[in-house]
């Protein structure tokens with residue numbers, strides 16, 4: 082499934098966020114949230130009355146009797162699955178990004194491509210770019226998502242690098258979508274600042290969960306995996322600050338060839354359970370081949386932070402059943 086495609090742009094001078102409708106909106110004043118979805122079968126319904134829509138979108142390059150300045154992207158293929166209520170971003174280049182699919186229970190929002198870690202196994206290595214423009218689009222998106230949406234994922238990069246804007250986004254989702262759960266994937270490092278954690282707690286979102294990975298109970302192993310010295314200490318401090326601010330946390334234990342977790346000794350039980358609002362989740366078990374395969378990312382990118390100590394190289398040799406027998410609450 083493609084989540085973006087390109088078509089022929091007309092009259093678009095800045096990015097436009099809107100939700101699709103195949104049914105004409107009667108009141109012109111109520112059209113600004115909508116992008117008219119022009120398909121051959123519904124074109125007649127709209128007639129030539131396109132005034133007030135945020136934009137027009139369609140798979141075919143049709144000749145429309147409309148003002149030249151009316152924003153539109155037509156001839157956009159490969160997005161046939163779209164339907165009413167889906168939210169699109171239209172760009173001046175003719176690029177169309179699908180921001181939200183109403184029919185899917187798995188919608189995630191990319192907040193930034195920047196990150197303060199550089200994990201060995203990152204599926205989307207961070208980029209040092211200024212993509213702060215996303216904030217405005219995300220705040221607008223919150224206004225357009227279906228209020229019945231059950232859950233939205235907030236991802237990065239590292240979302241907390243947005244700092245105050247991260248808090249604005251959480252507040253906006255609380256205001257616009259009070260019944261929608263938010264699941265934020267974060268490395269948790271910036272919550273080492275007590276005030277930041279407290280400000281997040283002060284929003285009092287009624288269904289917010291932060292998913293924070295811990296790769297080892299040994300600081301240098303965790304730091305090696307995330308390629309950032311001191312990251313373990315920051316994350317653990319963050320967990321305590323979040324617990325104190327009554328923010329729910331899911332500790333995501335990613336089983337990794339360079340890591341070693343003694344679940345029965347996991348010292349994070351304290352913050353996780355402090356308010357009875359946390360989980361420990363085993364996220365992934367690497368295959369034997371993956372455990373045996375050296376990861377060369379850090380040498381490829383020519384950067385070196387914390388290195389694993391020899392005694393930390395003993396391979397994880399636990400079976401899932403062993404891990405499940407831990408005394409820690411697990412949600413797998």
Ligand code: SF4
Nearest residue numbers: 196198199200203238
């Ligand atoms: S914290 Fe997440 S986004 Fe950042 S480098 Fe690690 S895996 Fe990638």
